[in-house]
Amino acid sequence: QKLFIYAEDLLKSIRQPIAVNGETIRTSASIGVCYFPSHGRVAGDLIARSEHAMNQAKKIGKDIYTIFDESIENSSILKAEMIQAFNKGLDQNEFEMFFQPRYDIKTGAMLGSEALLRWNKGGKFMAPDTFLDVAEESGMIVNICNHAFDLAFKQYEQLFNGNPPIMLAINVSAKQLSHPDFLNDLFSMMEEHHFPSEMLEVELTEQTLIENYESSLATLNALSSAGVKVALDDFGTGYSSLSYLKNFPVNVLKIDKSFIKDIHQDKSDLELAKAIIAMGKSLNMEVVAEGVENNKQLNILANEGCHQAQGYLLNKPLPFGKFHDLFNETTSSADASA
């Protein structure tokens, strides 16, 4: 009890404004508390654990004190282990891209694919949802995705090999987009693998744009003037603000799969999808439906004039070899019909 009062008092006195040369300076502190002997018997352990608690206090919002909690320590140990595993995964080329084809709804033509990250752990592929949060938080996402993007460009180079090019969509997270080397890295990868920038589409969520409005705007304008397309992913889920559509150079709207799922049996999902399609069209944007799983959904989308579709009905995300075979089939059948 006494300790808490002491910590409060300390915070209070540190919070007092200080006058320096007629200006007022305010400071604050974050305090981490742990107990002897329950949290450690030697100075090193006690210091490490109070530091842990202090970092927690900083995370929660600073200017507070936090008492050491073992569950916090466990979660950060888990993170440290994940980071080691990421590094090992990078060293041993465990990260791969899968490619999910995207189709023109009217003609049925394959227009390109979305590259989706997979972590190959001894032949078992882990989906990105299981590790992307930690990768994003730790900043490792930049290394992992750069590695994966490079791989995707390299694989597309093999694919093109004299054939007419198709588009490639990549997902970019907030940490990546705000990284100072993002544009440089991306352009040098494209150059190295002779990838035509007009064939690249960058998928971002509205959340990512909000997180760094000014710098996102500058980055997207640079991409756009190089001919790269910008797609708003998961459209309709986040904090949708129509001002994004006006202020950012957006070429493509991807209707989130949560609206597509029940489009054939839920009137409000249908109305929302219709509204997004109509809006995209009137703003001269390509509208893509993701998560198309059955023919009923596809027929409705076709009737409403949605341009493109992607989903398990048409194809799952494929490892490069399979995607390459599919591409060869479609280009040779196009040759045959020509």
Ligand code: C2E
């Ligand atoms: P997303 O961009 O919304 O990607 C679509 C997700 O829907 C993919 O999940 C895809 O496999 C899945 N999907 C495709 N068709 C269907 C369908 O018909 N039904 C259903 N229910 N799902 C379908 P995945 O591959 O697990 O990726 C999850 C998320 O991870 C992606 O969501 C994207 O936000 C992120 N992600 C994937 N690859 C990368 C990457 O290289 N970099 C970054 N930063 N994020 C990535």
Ligand code: CA
């Ligand atoms: Ca996406």
Ligand code: CA
């Ligand atoms: Ca999506």
